[in-house]
Every structure is written in C-alpha cells, then in structure tokens.
Amino acid sequence: MALLHASPAEAIDVTPYGARLGSARTYALFKADDMEVIRVVLHAGQSLPPHHVPGSVSxxxxxxxxxxLLGQSVRQLERGQLMHIPPNMPHAVRAIEDSSALVTIVLCQS
Structure with missing residues (x-):
C-alpha cells in the first residue's frame, strides 16, 4: 500500500503522540522537489544504521x-531540541526511550 503524502499548503498535525507513541510508526509527511519531511518513530533501543545523505538534514x-552518532562523537537530542547534520556527514540515530522526531532532508538538485 502506497503512503499518501500531504498536498501543498495542507496543514499537518505533528504534535507529540504521547500515550499513542507505543503503536506509532515512521511515515513520510511530504516530498517536494527540494525537500522531504519524515516523521520518524523509534522505540527504545531501535536505531537507524550509519548512513549519509548528499543534502543537509535537520x-x-x-x-x-x-x-x-556524528562521525566519532555521540550527542544526545532531547524533546524540543533541533540538530543540523551537514551534507554527507555520516550519522546514526538510536532511541534511548520511545521517541519521535521530524526529519527534514534537503534534496540535492542535479
């Protein structure tokens, strides 16, 4: 089943899941020519393996x-905090507890 993305100028609810976090899943909110926004959900101990993308990531x-994990350093990102990951920077993400985040990826134009 294909995921539906939001239409241009459509409001999207990104409030914290709260008690519903345990059953929530990762999904793409929208993708445009220049960016993609994903609601990432990782449960305690789950991780995204080391990777990199050609554009900036928030x-x-x-x-x-x-x-x-950014290169060889580990940083903690807590509720309400935002982090910029530069283009092509190797990174990995692990949930210390059930967590959700908005990930914005700048898509490089050819």
Whole structure:
C-alpha cells in the first residue's frame, strides 16, 4: 500500500503522540522537489544504521530522547531540541526511550 503524502499548503498535525507513541510508526509527511519531511518513530533501543545523505538534514526531537552518532562523537537530542547534520556527514540515530522526531532532508538538485 502506497503512503499518501500531504498536498501543498495542507496543514499537518505533528504534535507529540504521547500515550499513542507505543503503536506509532515512521511515515513520510511530504516530498517536494527540494525537500522531504519524515516523521520518524523509534522505540527504545531501535536505531537507524550509519548512513549519509548528499543534502543537509535537520532532526527535531518531538518527544523522547535520541543518541545521535556524528562521525566519532555521540550527542544526545532531547524533546524540543533541533540538530543540523551537514551534507554527507555520516550519522546514526538510536532511541534511548520511545521517541519521535521530524526529519527534514534537503534534496540535492542535479
């Protein structure tokens, strides 16, 4: 089943899930020519493996707490905090507790 993305100028609810976080899943909110926004949900101990993307990334923790591995350093990202990840920077993300975040990826134009 294909996921539906929001239409241009459509309001999207990104409030924290709260008690519903345990059953929530990751999904793409929208994708445009120049950017993509994803609501990432990771449960305690789950992770995204090391990777990199050609464009800048912002990671905005909506609830919970993440460990973000940037190169050889580990940083903690807590509820309400935002982190910029530069283009091509290797990174990985692990949920310390059930967590959700907004991830914005700048898509490089060819």
């Amino acid at each position: 990671l905005h923790c909506l609830e919970g707490c993440f460990e973000v």
